[in-house]
Amino acid sequence: MLFIEWLQLVELTGFAPAERAAITAVHSDKYVATLEKLSAISADCGETRIVESAPTYLTGTTSRDASRAAGAVIALVDNVVAASRQREAEAAASSGSSSGSSSTPAGFAICRPPGHHSLPSGAMGFCIFGNVSIAARYAQRQHGLQRVLIFDWDVHHGNGTQDVFESDPDVLFISTHQANAYPGTGKAAEVGVGDGEGATINVPLPGGSGHEAILAAWEVVVEPAARRFKPDIILVSAGYDAHWADPLAGLQFCSATYHALGARVKALADELCGGRLVFLLEGGYDLDALGQSVANTFLGVLGEAPSDAFDRKLLGEEPLEKVQQVLLEAQRIHGL
Ligand SMILES: [Zn+2]
16 A cells, blocks of 8 residues: 655555445445355365355455455545645635645555445445445545545446446546446446436447557546546546556557556546545556556556557557547536
């Protein structure tokens, strides 16, 4: 778990697992209790069992590991909020003089298991607890940050996160993902329900989409929707399986793409919500690409040059006409 200070990385250790109340703000008591019980049985027998068809595995430490993953994100929310309030107090004390004020550090939880497929009532798609959903509810209830923007750039649709917040107008969920990939949800027409209508934005990108496509999506959908929403904090479900080298899907991001996204989301958090920004790891299954891409996200957030001069021309051509149609559709549906 990392706390990204200006030009330095600070590792936070010694954080607590998420409290049960924070987890049950998102998941049913029955699911959490069953998971604890199955984990205890697996620990006794030394067994690994499959709890869901993705397949999602459960071992003797799964309940503890999942609570620690959610706890890492919560600890970063606490630290980022404290740092932003300290800076606001310093700015007020210097009576509006902005000289010398520094940007609020961002947080990045390098946590496993991931969370964005996990449902209120069960595990799904390698995910046990919805880390980003738990952190969003925690930010609202513990810190009074009512309006939460969740941006999910994993190659798969964050169906679990969408399920949790689809009727909540105070959580804007924006997901960019590969169209028709697992789990099959995330159509543009899924916009939220009831009071939450319009607070779910899905951008299903065609296979082969890469650097140009996601930056166009950022420019014409993500950024204007975020500005209109005016969040109090931004949480990023940062999956890295849209990388061209990833074995699970068919998009063509590269490590420089994540550098560009990191820089953009940091600038947006500074502009809209006092720099309150927490990333957390979702998918990413090519370990070299994962490491390079996470590192480049940090460099983007820090305002440093990308470390990898990967030549995008080596990749296949992006289906930019199809991408444009998808983006026009999202603009039309959401009035952007
Ligand atoms: Zn994924």
